[in-house]
Amino acid sequence: MTYQALILRDAARAAATVREFEKLGIESFCARLIDTVWPADLSELNAGIEALLAGSYHWLVLTSVNTVEVISTLLAGRRLPPRSKVAAVGTKTAKAARTRLGVDPDFVPAEQSAAGMVAQWQLEPGQKIFYPHGDLASSTLSAGLSAHAVHEVVAYLTVAAGSGGAPLGQLPAPPGIHVLAPEEIPQALDGLDLLVFTAPSIVRRFVQLAGVNLPDRVKTVAIGQPTAAALRSAGMAADAIAGEPTPAGLARAAQELLPNANHQF
Structure with missing residues (x-):
């Protein structure tokens, strides 16, 4: 079974997590919601x-x-x-x-x-x-x-993202990484199994774009306790919290939520 995940992070920074998710049978999309x-x-x-x-x-x-x-x-x-x-x-x-x-x-x-x-x-x-x-x-x-x-x-x-200012060194999306524009997220939610939140500021921007009512099938992963707290403060569930803020930590959290994810750590 192939799952669908949306990693709310710049594609270049999310690439290692995408690779970890691939081992679990998860196809990932990335979306950059904020710029630094x-x-x-x-x-x-x-x-x-x-x-x-x-x-x-x-x-x-x-x-x-x-x-x-x-x-x-x-x-x-x-x-x-x-x-x-x-x-x-x-x-x-x-x-x-x-x-x-x-x-x-x-x-x-x-x-x-x-x-x-x-x-x-x-x-x-x-x-x-x-x-x-x-x-x-x-x-x-x-x-x-x-x-x-x-x-x-x-x-x-x-x-x-896209609101102006001189960005810190942003890298292009690596080859093979699927990227969603922020405005495409609300329409994409129905096809997802997993949403990965990587910062409190990203939670706040997501709520502005898509609200807090997710489809029943969509589970959420927070990269750490501050991000989980931001989800709860917004009125959303934090279904899993990564034990460490790394690609492997996010993959372990995803594995907890998806019953047929088959990679062993």
Whole structure:
């Protein structure tokens, strides 16, 4: 049996999940509902980068692949000082840091979330921390770091796809990936078995486009607890929550919901 899934994520970023789903007999479509774009004013962000290069911070905090992209672009090939430590929210962000920044993070929490960082990160008193993040970041991490000197700055903005702004490095859809335009989603729902939500902001944009009343056959997967909370807040079910925010984690969650999915992990 072939199932049909819609992964609400940019096709290039969703490609690994598409491959994992293929192992389960799931045919996937992708739809990009949001864009990440540069802030109009980069002065504070650039000032933070220069202070980082000067060794003014003990730690750089990375909470998304988008943040890594921003830092890498602004560094323009310059390397972080050897004494600067890096904290990454999860394995995917840590991998991006190795690839794009050439650094191996010093701290990655077992629970890959801001809450996990707060719970598990043991810091010496008075640490100076550079924390660039998206404009929709929750206050969880900043509140948890309140005992330290934290320089927070907005590194990128999250906007509805196609609404303007200078995008961060977007890649074209890989060959063989099926892509839906956002306006095609309401008509496609009746043919789906699975909807995969990959961020709270994507939940909110989906509701604007298609509402909250899904066909009975459609099950939902959330990439993590914040996304699941956004689904419930919108009045939708989170039928499964990925144990880790990775393609394999999403595939395991999908397997829980689809009785004939046959790949064994």
